Amino acid sequence: xxxxxxxxxKRAGDSVTVSCTGSGYTFASYYIHWVRxxxxxxxxxxxxxxxxxxxxxxAQKLQGRVAVARDAAPNTVHIEMTSLRSxxxxxxxxxxxHPGLYYFEFWxxxxxxxxxx
Amino acid sequence: xxxxxxxxxxSGSPGQSITIPCGGTRSDIGKFxxxxxxxxxxxxxxxxxxxxxxxxxxxxxxxxxGSKSGNTASLTISGLQPEDEGDYYCCxxxxxxxxxxxxxxxxxxx
Numbered sequence: 001x002x003x004x005x006x007x008x009x010k011r012a013g014d015s016v017t018v019s020c021t022g023s024g025y026t027f028a029s030y031y032i033h034w035v036r037x038x039x040x041x042x043x044x045x046x047x048x049x050x051x052x053x054x055x056x057x058x059a060q061k062l063q064g065r066v067a068v069a070r071d072a073a074p075n076t077v078h079i080e081m082t083s084l085r086s087x088x089x090x091x092x093x094x095x096x097x098h099p100g101l102y103y104f105e106f107w108x109x110x111x112x113x114x115x116x117x
Numbered sequence: 118x119x120x121x122x123x124x125x126x127x128s129g130s131p132g133q134s135i136t137i138p139c140g141g142t143r144s145d146i147g148k149f150x151x152x153x154x155x156x157x158x159x160x161x162x163x164x165x166x167x168x169x170x171x172x173x174x175x176x177x178x179x180x181x182x183g184s185k186s187g188n189t190a191s192l193t194i195s196g197l198q199p200e201d202e203g204d205y206y207c208c209x210x211x212x213x214x215x216x217x218x219x220x221x222x223x224x225x226x227x
Contacts, residue, residue: 033216042120042221043155043163043206048214057214060118093162102210103153105174107162
């Protein structure tokens with residue numbers, strides 16, 4: 001399963017870090033993606049990381065404001081978003097995909113990030 | 118990368134079939150046979166329903182089927198049931214390890 005860190009409340013301009021911990025499988029063998037859903041909006045793919053080597057890719061619109069990396073904790077990756085805006089208020093999900101397969105087979109429970117202005 | 122285009126809502130009566138189109142471009146849907154579909158209900162994580170255009174994950178009813186023609190993918194739900202209500206999102210691989218989701222479609226069973 002994928003277990004995410006708890007809800008966060010931040011102010012505009014702050015940074016936030018959300019973590020995702022995998023269990024029950026070889027964590028390094030699967031990519032982790034980050035997808036968010038703002039209230040009343042659709043799903044948005046944000047970024048992905050290969051936990052085996054830390055290689056990451058980002059959605060163009062978020063480049064420079066988002067970073068995904070392996071965490072010091074075992075079997076954990078995190079996403080950090082800086083310069084938060086009210087429109088970053090959303091449920092953030094991590095999801096797993098197998099290398100070479102282009103779909104998200106398993107998802108975390110979601111982490112609500114609220115940004116107040 | 119703009120979101121793939123889906124109708125905001127589709128409805129049908131129990132037992133009917135409905136189809137949800139998902140419009141993309143030559144750079145995503147038209148280029149790759151890597152379209153997946155997800156069901157999203159309030160308070161729950163998305164659930165994979167279809168992958169690689171027309172394949173079923175284990176445990177997903179074959180009442181759900183996928184197809185693709187040109188730059189447009191489609192999800193068809195046959196024998197519509199009340200439990201099929203929810204939001205449905207298409208997703209396409211867009212190259213260079215990036216993905217794009219559709220705008221989402223709310224399915225209502227009348």
